[in-house]
Amino acid sequence: MRGMPPAKRPASPFTPLDFQLVLLRRMADHNPRLVEEARHTLGASAADMREANRRWQAMLHAPRGRALSRYRSVLGEPESVTGRRIGDLSCEAFRWPVPLWPELRFEVLAAPKGVVWNEWLVRAPGAPAPVLRTLEDLAPWSCTVDEAARAFAPARPLEGTAPTRWGLAFAAADGSGVRRECAAEFTWGLLQRVAVTGRP
Known part of the structure; x- marks a missing residue:
């Protein structure tokens, strides 16, 4: 009917590729050349990276945006889940592969009720650690x-x-x-x- 706004197209799923672009977006301030090379490896444009980051920020600010379920919905089932104690607190470490960095894993530490405490990249089990002396x-x-x-x-x-x-x-x-x-x-x-x- 005349005067009615066009129907909105449903948003495409947020994929592991989009998540890698989010990781890169945060790193671009420090190492733009490395980020650009990695982005080309993923076959994504600068606009794709900005859009992925915009959508991720919207997800963060949604109700339960910091819950573990958000990572499962984006990254799928974790590669591994292990119990962890930090002082007197118990949590679980969930790890997912990151194709851009095959030797690393994305680790999320979550409380028993799924509240995320920490999220970062760690060395993959069995991957050789770098030699750091100087x-x-x-x-x-x-x-x-x-x-x-x-x-x-x-x-x-x-x-x-x-x-x-x-x-x-x-x-x-x-x-x-x-x-x-x-x-x-x-x-x-x-x-x-x-x-x-x-x-x-």
Whole structure:
């Protein structure tokens, strides 16, 4: 009938490809070249990445947006589910493969009622861990938060600059063997950049 608005087309399903674009969108501020190369690998445009992020943010702000069920609906059944204790608290770790990074898994820590506590990338079981000895080993996307914290212990957590971002402060040797105070930034648990913050 004249004057009636056109019917809205149903939104396409949010897929694992879209989810990978969301991960990349958060990393683009730090490493635009790496993100662009990864986006081309996925066969997606910059507009696709922006749209995936827009839809993801809408899902986050919906009722129960931070529930575990959201990840199951997007990523399917997890590859593994294991019990975990953090202090006096019990939770479950759910892990999904990430085709863009075959050696990593996306891990969600959830309370018994499905409330998500944490979400980030971790090394896949059996995948070789990177060798981290000096600043030169800390290239973007080379390691996860827990790997850097173990390699350069004792590391001190830093407040992230935005959601899904973490920081670590630690000392590491430069190319000449001089130990320097550093601050590393991670997005979705994956290293993005390292800055030298103090003199030797």
